[in-house]
Amino acid sequence: MDIERAVADHYGRTGIEAAILEALRAEGRDPDRITASDLSAADEFHLGWHAVTLDLIADLAPGPEDHLLDVGSGVGGPARAFADRTGCRVTGIDLTEAYVEAANALTRRCGLADRATFRVASALAMPFGARTFDAATLIHVGMNIADKAGLFAQVRRVLKPGGRFCLYEVMRVADGDIPHPMPWAATAETSFVETPETYRRLLATAGFAVGEPIDRSAQVLAIGRAMRERAARTGVPPLGLHVLIGPASNERMGNVMRTLESGTIAPVQMMARAA
Numbered sequence: 001m002d003i004e005r006a007v008a009d010h011y012g013r014t015g016i017e018a019a020i021l022e023a024l025r026a027e028g029r030d031p032d033r034i035t036a037s038d039l040s041a042a043d044e045f046h047l048g049w050h051a052v053t054l055d056l057i058a059d060l061a062p063g064p065e066d067h068l069l070d071v072g073s074g075v076g077g078p079a080r081a082f083a084d085r086t087g088c089r090v091t092g093i094d095l096t097e098a099y100v101e102a103a104n105a106l107t108r109r110c111g112l113a114d115r116a117t118f119r120v121a122s123a124l125a126m127p128f129g130a131r132t133f134d135a136a137t138l139i140h141v142g143m144n145i146a147d148k149a150g151l152f153a154q155v156r157r158v159l160k161p162g163g164r165f166c167l168y169e170v171m172r173v174a175d176g177d178i179p180h181p182m183p184w185a186a187t188a189e190t191s192f193v194e195t196p197e198t199y200r201r202l203l204a205t206a207g208f209a210v211g212e213p214i215d216r217s218a219q220v221l222a223i224g225r226a227m228r229e230r231a232a233r234t235g236v237p238p239l240g241l242h243v244l245i246g247p248a249s250n251e252r253m254g255n256v257m258r259t260l261e262s263g264t265i266a267p268v269q270m271m272a273r274a275a
């Protein structure tokens with residue numbers, strides 16, 4: 001099986017920008033007058049959503065002069081948040097054409113096109129020269145990539161010496177079943193969830209100094225509970241990740257939240273520095 005084709009097919013959908021704009025209208029907003037944060041309920045495809053993105057921004061803290069690479073940038077929510085809040089320039093790459101198209105279109109609507117751009121590319125064959133970027137992010141992407149050694153070698157190559165690499169990934173933290181479908185994979189064939197120890201070892205081999213992992217399970221479970229309580233009180237809001245994931249959203253999100261609750265997987269952050 002061509003894993004990259006299968007991954008792009010898993011995420012790709014038609015009409016993503018239109019569906020997000022429709023949901024915005026249903027919430028009484030004018031899609032012609034939006035900022036990056038207006039989209040955050042639907043464009044952050046990772047556990048903990050916008051709240052965790054804000055934490056990652058605070059931890060990585062790029063400056064306005066920095067050029068950040070967002071590997072597996074999705075529809076661009078995290079990249080827009082970084083550009084909007086810090087003034088840095090962001091280049092996002094992603095396998096999924098429909099996501100890249102939506103990312104660029106939504107970024108233009110938010111008036112951030114001069115600071116955030118997106119292109120179709122594989123994380124395993126990055127179209128950039130050595131030492132191009134000051135910092136990099138990888139947010140819920142490695143679960144789709146078997147060759148993490150190759151991935152980290154690519155990131156190390158395109159980062160300047162001393163450049164920081166912020167990872168926030170779903171990792172295996174105990175034995176136990178990982179059911180499918182998950183938000184990142186319909187079957188086990190395109191799911192490559194690894195332990196924090198494996199991430200640390202492979203990062204070190206690629207030439208990174210790696211900090212202590214941060215397990216964000218408690219934070220994510222609390223946010224998930226609050227979202228469910230709010231939905232029970234006032235209904236599911238029009239703008240949400242379900243717009244991006246589509247009809248399979250409930251089953252996929254249910255599986256990931258239950259497996260997180262069971263303690264088998266965890267959303268883990270790591271900070272690494274290129275030697």
Ligand SMILES: C[S@@+](CC[C@H](N)C(=O)[O-])C[C@H]1O[C@@H](n2cnc3c(N)ncnc32)[C@H](O)[C@@H]1O
Binds near residue numbers: 093123145184
């Ligand atoms: C769960 S989404 C996360 C998107 C984004 N980082 C976010 O947090 O909103 C995973 C993304 O990784 C992309 N991806 C998976 N494997 C990739 C690869 N080998 N190269 C580039 N992008 C990849 C997918 O296309 C998808 O957009």
